[in-house]
Amino acid sequence: MIYGVSYIAIAFFLVFVSFVLGLSFYFARKTKSASNYYAAGGQIHWAVNGVAFAGDYLSAASFLGICGMIAMVGFDGFIYAVGFLAGWIVALFLVAEPMKRLGKYTFTDALNAKFNSRGITLAAAISTLVISIFYLIPQMVGAGDLVTPLLGFPHWVGVVLVGIIVIFIVSTAGMTSTTYVQFIKGGLLIVFSTILAVYIFNNGLNLKPSIGDMKHHEYMLLDAQVDAGKVIAVDGYSVVSQQEVKGMQVVKIDKDGISRWFNLVEVAGAFKLSEMLSIAESETGELLYNGEPKDGRKFYQVGHMSKIIVDGKEVEKTGPIGPFKFLSTIENGEIVRLTELKFKDEDRKVSAYYQNVTSGKDFMLPGLKYKIGKGSTFWDKMDFVSLMLALFLGTAALPHILIRYYTVPSQRDARKSTILAIAAIGFFYILTLFMGMGAAVNGVFDVESSNMSAPLLAKAFGVGLFSIISAVAFATILGTVAGLIIASSGAIAHDLMDNYMQRNPTDEQKVKAGKVAAFAVGILAIGLGIAFKGMNVSFLVGWAFAVAASANLPAILFILFWDKTTAKGIIASIVSGIVVSLGIILTSPTMWDKYGFDAADALHRLENPAIFSFTISVLVLYFVSLATQKSNIRVANVS
Amino acid sequence: MKHGPAVELGVDLASKKKARLGVWFFLIYFVFYAGFVAIGVTNYELLGMKVIGEQNLAVVYGIGLIVFAVVLGIIYNAICTSYEDKLNNTEKS
Known part of the structure; x- marks a missing residue:
């Protein structure tokens, strides 16, 4: 798409981003120990944590991706909103509190609380890295899309810009800063999305929508x-x-x-x-x-x-x-x-x-993207079921969401945080239906990328609203990417170096290693963000959810609810979850198209792997655990 | 290698009851969620049926799943808090 540059939008954007960075540095000065860096010292207030949860979760996928997909294919986009929210039920009812009692800094620690296993450490750290990278791709794609109408830059400039800013934030501050940044950003996103929805209703529907500078085009x-x-x-x-x-x-x-x-x-x-x-x-x-x-x-x-x-x-x-x-x-x-x-x-x-x-x-029905009605095949339906399964099971298994369970002082607070997050996120997701539909019928849709539908709708209503929404969306991406990079760097520095390699680094060395790891993951994310340009970010996040659900969730649930779980069972389950889900994704029709082949020639018709990868991961965990009961040595009983 | 929570938690005598409650609440929601998926793949036309105030079943069910999650969460919190107050305070006294 071809956009003019708005200097008011740029000015507001710069002020907002400077504010976010300033806040990060303010809290960075307070961050000294490793506990502070990774989990904010366990002393964040539950209400702040709840809104920050929402800020973490309402990533580019939610604001840019869901609205964009609704604008493009109608109700099928809203399915992502329903599934993303439903996933919180698994997080709250099955995982939140037991995990709080198990974990220290990372998902890996929680899994390893029962078994002092280096194998689990390695498998879980790799899984954290793979999921974080899959989740980073859509954030970076969204960042690139966002700067095109905002600053007039090409897509890749936005990706590089976000990469550099986030590496800077993460390597100088840590979790304390991102919690408060997420809190502010999560709150602003919900408030301004509500304002945008009010604009949409006030504007109504029109056969020739001309809002502000956006004039309706009469097709020849x-x-x-x-x-x-x-x-x-x-x-x-x-x-x-x-x-x-x-x-x-x-x-x-x-x-x-x-x-x-x-x-x-x-x-x-x-x-x-x-x-x-x-x-x-x-x-x-x-x-x-x-x-x-x-x-x-x-x-x-x-x-x-x-x-x-x-x-x-x-x-x-x-x-x-x-x-x-x-x-x-x-x-x-x-x-x-x-x-x-x-x-x-x-x-x-x-x-x-x-x-x-x-x-x-x-x-207003499912079917324009995920065909489940008349004329649909068995595999079409399977793909839909697989997507719904991944969205439902993926949330609780995302490493950057789990890490926030450890930032409040008690289980009661973790629970209240989660419920506040569900309410805030649920309200926002209902708004996405109106924002997406509004973008579909008001002549603002960019055929090159669906991701910009909501910000472009805001632009039609006024540059002020557009600049605020864009700045919030950009901060959304900054915050999410920061959270993911912290989770990745934690996996490398804490799990791999400290626990797996057993180098026993000092607190200072641990933080330093985390920062180096953050830099490396950031550079990788920049490259992938450029490579996946043009894809809907919700669709990409669906993949991250599928990998998370397959690799992590069976391990988490079994360790919490089945006494016969063994370390070897967990390792085998994580590995099979990653391998099968990645295998299906990398040979899917969408990836076939990315490789330059005809999508119709792909090895199979499934876009979403969870129905197979999650099931296989569960079965592997069950049978390997049964087969390795003799070697089942625990170091602690934490139930 | 040390493992443990970032903050020290006291003994929680309500944890088993809360875990059981969580599983039940999860199952209730799962049935509701799976119902939406099942209708979609087995009786797609039903999703287009107008149910409340000119809205079709897909929209009502979708928004309903979001609202239901919040309602269940609030009820769950209230019950868990009462478990904690009852069991943990009893132990202290």
Whole structure:
């Protein structure tokens, strides 16, 4: 997408980011011991911790990804919100309190509280690293997407910027700073999302949404002369070529030396060419947006309703509308989405986006991304079940979420923190439904990346709201990335160096090793963030959840609830969970497309691995534990 | 190698009862959650049925799962707190 730079947005953004950094340094001065660095000394107030929990959890995936996916595919995006929240039930009811009694600094310590096993230390540290890196990818992708409309920089600059700032924060401060940063950011995100939702309801629905500087684009519909299925003439244009792509007739036409692609449709018995958006990339990497270079600024944001029905009558607009009327009016109408078609034209790789008129009924149901209705296959349904399983089971197994259990003084406080977090996150997730739907119908959707839907909707309502929301979103990413890097550096410095290699470093050496590890993980995250550009961040987070659910959760649950669990069982379960989930993800249709192959040729049809990887991990833990009962030596009984 | 919590916790005599309660609450929620998934894959059309105030079952069920999680959490906290007050204070007296 092509965006103008807003200096007000930049000014606010810089002030906010400076404030966050200043806060980090303020608390950094108070951080001396290893206990302070990793777990804030166990003395954070439960209410602060609860909102910080929400701040941790409401990462780029929630604000950018869920809203973006709802704007793109409707209710299927909201499924992520439901699943992400439901995961807290596992965390609260099964894991929170027992873990609090088991752990010291990291997830690995908690797992190893019963068995003094170096093997568990190694397996759990690797699992923490793998999950953190999978979770870091979407955060970095989101960061890159965010700076494009905010600062006018390319995607990679945003990724590098976040990487550098976070490495700086983490290597100078630690958990105390990130707890307070997350607290402020979590609170701001919820408040300003509520304000955005109020704007959406006040604006209502409109067939030609024009909010502020965002003017509605009237799509061209050209008369075409067709002979034997081939377009032979178009008034004012010369016909260049025609090809069939996925059952659609795509026609390239030229005017004043500018070539664009249209799709052939039949309207009331007459042939028409319907305007498509297009991005064409030459072999040298040169990009043409709607036939012109980027500077021509001929690309635009999309998404509107083509039919609005109120009280049984078709209307142009609704005026201010209540939240539930807003949803039901969308359901009763029609939405024009822009759907991508990829094809080759001479030497150019073309991504064309055609107008896909979707009934509101379909938009408000699952099925546009995860096909579970008519025409769906067994594997489509399996993929949906697998996603829901990963979202449900993944939360409690995320290392950067678990670490926050240790930052409050008592179990009672850990519980209250978690419930406050569930309430705050739940409220926010309900808002995502309105923000995502609002972005889908108000002409703000960026076809190149769904992730910016909510901030771009805010931009339409005013640069002030946009700058605040963007700054909060950026801080969201900073905080989440910081938390993940702390979890990763803890895994390397504390678990691997201290516990596995048994080097017995001093407190000072431990903190230093943590900082070096944070730097290395940060650099890796930058590289992956650039590589995964353009993917929806919620979808990517779904993978992190699947790996976490498969690698960590069986180990956590068995150690808490089954006395016959052995160290070898835990190690085998963690390893099989990582290997199977990674194996399925890396051979999935989405990754096949990333490798440059046709997604249809992928080794299998599953995008989400949890249904297999979690099940296998559980079975492995059970059977290996049974088979190794003789060697089951415990060092402590902590139940 | 030392293991233990970052802060020292006292003996919690309510921990077993709380753990059992947690499992029950988890199962209740799991059934509700699995119900949504099951309807989706076995009787998809049902999700489009209008149920409350012109909203379809998918929207009502989805928002319902979020609200239900919060409600269950609050009830769970209240019961756990009463367990702790009763069992731990009894021991002290």
